[in-house]
Amino acid sequence: QKEVEQDPGPLSVPEGAIVSLNCTYSNSAFQYFMWYRQYSRKGPELLMYTYSSGNKEDGRFTAQVDKSSKYISLFIRDSQPSDSATYLCAMSKNGGATNKLIFGTGTLLAVQP
Amino acid sequence: DADVTQTPRNRITKTGKRIMLECSQTKGHDRMYWYRQDPGLGLRLIYYSFDVKDINKGEISDGYSVSRQAQAKFSLSLESAIPNQTALYFCATSDFRNIQYFGAGTRLSVL
Numbered sequence: 156q157k158e159v160e161q162d163p164g165p166l167s168v169p170e171g172a173i174v175s176l177n178c179t180y181s182n183s184a185f186q187y188f189m190w191y192r193q194y195s196r197k198g199p200e201l202l203m204y205t206y207s208s209g210n211k212e213d214g215r216f217t218a219q220v221d222k223s224s225k226y227i228s229l230f231i232r233d234s235q236p237s238d239s240a241t242y243l244c245a246m247s248k249n250g251g252a253t254n255k256l257i258f259g260t261g262t263l264l265a266v267q268p
Numbered sequence: 269d270a271d272v273t274q275t276p277r278n279r280i281t282k283t284g285k286r287i288m289l290e291c292s293q294t295k296g297h298d299r300m301y302w303y304r305q306d307p308g309l310g311l312r313l314i315y316y317s318f319d320v321k322d323i324n325k326g327e328i329s330d331g332y333s334v335s336r337q338a339q340a341k342f343s344l345s346l347e348s349a350i351p352n353q354t355a356l357y358f359c360a361t362s363d364f365r366n367i368q369y370f371g372a373g374t375r376l377s378v379l
Contacts, residue, residue, distance in 0.1 A: 163308070187366060198272075198358055198370035199311075206365075243311070247366040255326075256366050260310035 158182050161244055161259030170268050174231040178244035178259045181225065185246040185257075188220050190229045193241045193261065202242075203229065234266045271295045274359050274371035281349050282379050289344045289374050291359030297369075299362045300342040302326075302334060304355040305373075311358070317342055349378040 161178045168174055176190075186207055191199035203218040205211045205227075211218045217230040227246070231238055241261040272293045281287050291300065302314040303326075313326030315334040323334060331353060333345045346353055354377050360368040 189367060191370075196373075196375075198372045201367065201369060204365075204367055245368075255313060255316065256362070256368055258311045260308065 156181060158257050159244065159246060159259045162262055163260055165263040165265055167265045167267060168234055170234060170236060170266055172234050172266075174234050174238070174264060174266075176229040176231075176242050176244075176262050176264070178227050178246075179225055180227070180246060180257075182248075182257075183222070183225065184248045186249050187247045188218070188227050189245040189256075190216075190218055191243040191245060191258075193243060195240075199243055234264075236266045236268050239264060239266050270372065272359055272361055272369055272371035274357075274374050276374060277372065278375045280377045280379065283350055285349050287346050287349055287376070289357055289359075289376070291342045291344070291371060293340050293359075293361045293369075295361050295369060296339075297361040297363050298339060299364075299366075300336065301360040301362070301368065302332075302342070302344045303358045303360065304328065304353075305358060306355050314344065314357075346378075349376075351378045354378045 159180045189204040190202045192202050193199045208220045208222045215232045219228045241263050243261045244259040245256050247256045275290045298319045301316045303311045312328050317336045335343050357374045359371045362368040
């Protein structure tokens, strides 16, 4: 079993829809949770990060962490064609010499005009 | 200018050739990483370095080597390239929170 599971999609939605992207994980020691956006032929770009549980909002994006369920989500409101990309979740334990970032395999999102 | 710069952006080489991919950063981070990305497999860690004197193998280090020339520079070498090393390669940096910032990537094809 992978430490981080993410549905690869593709997920296709109409412009203006609310998008929900999710990851599950197995390691209860994870403390830092991140979402990256990757456009085709580009490097991953940090969108959101959250420490421990709770919600974080930034414009149209909301990140949620439910540590009791080992489940994280990224919500995109009023989705735009420019949101079409692959979304990667990532997580790690506390910063330290041995703690690496573990990535999901990514969900491909297409927002149709 | 980009905070994390990778060169070259694209490279085509032949089996058995030695090649080097270079990465430099202006974020002032001590930690640097090399990943490869393959369809369906996501990002896999090749090597990482927490400072100039610290080099560590990741999950798929066989066939690769690295050099940390300075805090800002971290290069990846393929001593004898093989076709299954065809992939997208990313360099990244992070601070102590392990929040990573990526370069634009190098698309490598080994024929």
